[in-house]
Amino acid sequence: MTGFIRTAIAAGSALGLALALPGLARSESCPSKCTSGMVPLGVMVPISGASSAFGRPAAKAIEVAVRSLNTAGGLLGIPVERLVGDDRCDAGMATTVAKRQVEQDKVNFVIGPLCPNVAMDAAPIYAKAGVIQFVPTITTVDLTQRYPDSIFRIAATDEQAAQALGRYLDREQKGKKLTVVYSEIFYQRAIADMVRLALPVEFQTSAHFEPLLDVPGVTDRLADKLLRDPPDIIYLALDAGPLFEFVGKLRTRGIKSLLIGGQHLLSQTFWRAGKAIEGVLVIAPITIDNSQFKEAVGLLDAADVIPDLVSLYSFAAVQTWAGAVRQAGSGEPKQVIEALRHGKYETAVGAVAFDAKGDRRDVRYSVLTLQAGRLITGVEWRQ
Numbered sequence: 001m002t003g004f005i006r007t008a009i010a011a012g013s014a015l016g017l018a019l020a021l022p023g024l025a026r027s028e029s030c031p032s033k034c035t036s037g038m039v040p041l042g043v044m045v046p047i048s049g050a051s052s053a054f055g056r057p058a059a060k061a062i063e064v065a066v067r068s069l070n071t072a073g074g075l076l077g078i079p080v081e082r083l084v085g086d087d088r089c090d091a092g093m094a095t096t097v098a099k100r101q102v103e104q105d106k107v108n109f110v111i112g113p114l115c116p117n118v119a120m121d122a123a124p125i126y127a128k129a130g131v132i133q134f135v136p137t138i139t140t141v142d143l144t145q146r147y148p149d150s151i152f153r154i155a156a157t158d159e160q161a162a163q164a165l166g167r168y169l170d171r172e173q174k175g176k177k178l179t180v181v182y183s184e185i186f187y188q189r190a191i192a193d194m195v196r197l198a199l200p201v202e203f204q205t206s207a208h209f210e211p212l213l214d215v216p217g218v219t220d221r222l223a224d225k226l227l228r229d230p231p232d233i234i235y236l237a238l239d240a241g242p243l244f245e246f247v248g249k250l251r252t253r254g255i256k257s258l259l260i261g262g263q264h265l266l267s268q269t270f271w272r273a274g275k276a277i278e279g280v281l282v283i284a285p286i287t288i289d290n291s292q293f294k295e296a297v298g299l300l301d302a303a304d305v306i307p308d309l310v311s312l313y314s315f316a317a318v319q320t321w322a323g324a325v326r327q328a329g330s331g332e333p334k335q336v337i338e339a340l341r342h343g344k345y346e347t348a349v350g351a352v353a354f355d356a357k358g359d360r361r362d363v364r365y366s367v368l369t370l371q372a373g374r375l376i377t378g379v380e381w382r383q
Contacts, residue, residue, distance in 0.1 A: 030108070030331045031078035038081035039074070039331065041066065041321070042101040042131070044094075044112035044122065051089030054310045055114060057268065058136065059084055061311035062111055064303045065296075065318035075322055076329070083107060087118045094121035102129040108333050109134070111317045114310065116140055123147045132333050132340075134321055136313035139264070140187070148357040152340055154313045154320065154349070156285040157359055158187075161262045162194035164283050164365045165235065168260075170200040173233060178207040179226065179257075181246065182237035184214065191237045191262070212242055223249035226257070236261040236280070240269040244276060266309035271370065278370055281378075285363045286312065287350035288377050292319070296348030307375075316347035323347075 031039045043062055046055030063082060070079045083105045085097035094113070101107045102125060110126060111134045113119045119138050126133055127150040135143065136154045139161065144151050156164070169178065178199075182192040192209055199207055208231070210222055223246070226234070234250070234257045236243050247259060263284040270277055287293065296315050297307045305311050321336075323345035328335040344353040344362075355361040366377045 031074075031076045031325070032330055034078055035106075036081070038079050040083050040105055040107045041080050041318075042105060042107035042110035042112075043082050043084045044087050044097055044101070044110055044118070045084070045114050046089040047084065047086035049088040049090070051115060054268065055086075055089065057305050057308070058112075058114055058310050058314040060303060060305050061300060061314040062318055064299050064305065065315045068299060069318065069322055075325055075331075080322075085112075087113055087115070087122075089113075089115040089118060091117040091121045094118045095125065098122040098125040102126065102131060107131060108331060109321055109336075111136065111314065111321070114138070116143070119143055120146075123151060126150060130333050132336060134317040136317050137310055140190075144358045149337070150358075152320070152354055152358045153360065154317050154352065155309070155360075156263060156363055158191050159194050159198075160285070160359070160363065161283070162191065162198040164285070164363075165195060165260070165262070166198035166200055166203075168283055168365075168367065169203055169233075173258075174202065176232035178203050178233045178235065179231040180207060180209045180235045180237060181212055181222070182209070183239060183242055184211040188237050188239070195235065195237065212238065212246065219246050219249050222246070223253055223255070226250070227253045227255055230255050231257050233258045233260060236265075239264075240267055244269075244273060247277065247280065263309055266312075266368070266375075268306050268308050268310075271306050271308055280369065282368045283365055284309070284368055285349065285360065285365055286368065287364050287366055288368065288375055290346070290350060292346050292348050293350070312348050316349045316352060319347040320345045320352050 043059060045058045046052050047059060066080050066082055074080060083101060085101055087093045087097050101110060109132050113122055114137050116138050119135060127147050133151045135151055139155050139158045141157050141159050144153055180192055180195055182188045212218060212222060236259060238246060259280045261280060261282050265282045266284055300307045300311055324336045324339040324343060325331055327339040327343050340354050344351050350364050353361050368375050368377050
């Protein structure tokens with residue numbers, strides 16, 4: 001899930017704005033009082049269509065997390081019920097699914113969507129109704145800028161990811177030659193631009209930026225160019241397909257540059273690539289040396305779900321929501337918002353806390369790599 005979406009909404013305190021949202025005046029405060037006897041949790045993911053390849057694992061991860069929650073006694077003693085809407089990763093479906101969840105399912109909380117175009121269309125519907133969204137994977141900055149009082153993001157933003165790379169280079173790779181390779185498509189260009197701005201001064205003057213154009217032979221030509229003057233580090237702002245091809249070309253030529261990518265590399269495709277991708281470092285807002293991560297991976301493995309970025313973030317979204325409701329002692333959205341603004345929740349990806357926009361704060365990053373089918377970690381630091 002990479003690059004995913006500008007307009008700020010009127011200023012005011014988080015609580016003041018929350019109280020102004022129409023949906024927050026609902027009389028029912030489930031789980032204290034649930035008309036169905038269960039706590040409804042909305043889920044909006046692509047279950048059918050081409051994007052079901054990541055939507056289904058996300059839905060399954062949420063199912064596994066909810067089952068674990070219910071096994072432990074539910075939420076404030078009430079079992080949780082998932083109400084899944086299939087958006088097909090199609091913005092045209094956003095209105096239909098969101099309205100059904102608001103008007104018929106009467107949800108106060110939703111996990112999803114996963115796709116940026118769907119999220120931008122669904123967000124105003126949920127916001128108007130006072131429904132709180134936990135967005136697992138969308139990384140574009142604009143989403144929470146537009147809806148800072150109804151959306152809480154589990155992934156780091158593209159800007160945060162670029163800043164994390166800058167800090168890593170400054171801490172661990174001083175004096176090295178850097179090349180940034182990116183696809184010439186809008187969201188990868190945006191990531192490359194954010195990386196450029198976030199680089200330490202030393203790297204800003206020396207780094208090279210190379211677009212991987214969508215033309216025949218470009219991968220070979222760029223690999224040959226890098227062979228003539230190999231950099232110490234290559235940062236890969238590429239989707240899985242171009243990345244695997246490019247890495248293969250580099251290795252065929254014997255180029256030994258350190259290869260680094262962002263959180264988007266922790267995908268099913270990355271996981272399944274095996275030895276072809278071993279040794280590539282991934283800078284991600286995940287801490288894996290904790291009991292929550294290990295427990296989540298065990299549960300996902302048992303359910304035949306690959307513990308990639310999508311499934312781990314989706315699992316963590318359930319944990320974050322449940323933790324905030326417990327802290328609030330209520331399912332009343334305005335009280336849960338206050339808990340989310342001030343709380344910190346231990347999850348499958350580490351501690352999750354939010355800033356005033358609903359983006360993660362105090363993020364602990366890890367440099368991860370895949371080895372024999374398992375994630376291992378090296379350096380860790382807090383942003």
